[in-house]
Amino acid sequence: MTVGTTRLSGNAGASINLTAFLAGDLSERRVPAIANAFGWTYGTGANQVDVIYADTHTLTLGSTITIDLLAGTPGSLLDIFGRALTMDALKLLYIKNTSADSGLWIGGQGADDLLIFKAVGDIIYVPPGGIFLWSDPSAAGIDTTTQTDLKIQDDSAGVAGDRYIEIIAMGLDD
């Protein structure tokens, strides 16, 4: 007997709900700035995913980790249900640098770089405490069957010791 249905519901993405107030003569001005996260469901269409990877990785001063989303390496990476990670399309990537003093370089592995950059070798910087979020809600997402690698490197700016990188990747299973 099988219990339940494999499914997913909820929202993920960039979310902004700010209100700015400007003091003035006899009145104050109020302007909201709002952006909503995307709704996601289970499947392979637009705004759908069928695999989620969510984990924290540890780096040390100046160290690098390269995550192969298709092969599920280094080691044997598991999705949130404990299944081997084999992602062949990426639709959302979230990275948070929880270090208080070291930055992160994302990308730059080379020929196998994820297609979130225009050219292989391109690199984005995530400062201490900062986040990087990228999403592609299309049905196909970006292909990760050949350009599979998410390289993350500590920029050696901080003090020695462990620093923790939060990663969420949502996409399609191989």
Next chain:
Amino acid sequence: MTVGNTRISGNAGAATDLRAFLEGDLTEIAAPVLLNNMGWSYGTGANAVNVVYADTVPVGNAATVTMDINAGAYLDVFERLLSLEAVKLIYIKNNSTEATLEILGSGALALGICKVNTDVIVIQPGGTFMWTDPSAAGLDSSTNVNIQLTHDGTGADGVNVDVIILGLD
């Protein structure tokens, strides 16, 4: 008489509130994925900003718009000249259904988000990009001032790009 005080309140950042369920034999597994976004206030310290830019920027088919966020060429949410000295949050959404948007990479004056000033991030149709630096200083934008938005030429139409920037005046 001055009414009120200039202030900012609210949250901005990445947020997830997902529930994933895996059917199984006799049981199902539920795995929540939760993230809270960041709180921001008015000021110049950590997690504080004193200027907000929020607008839709049109980019023609196969065209490039280079936004100088320091030179006063744009208006903030209160319609004051935008002269950002530091950036703490950038949100960009590609509203096209067919064209890819390429951001940054303008060269020597490119905003220093990438390691090299010609590095480019690609936002697919309907996709979003967000970057934050909640530190007190943020990312200096007094010299590297440009956010370049380039339509890749796919399709027949231009694209309206949602841009929100939080930072220091």
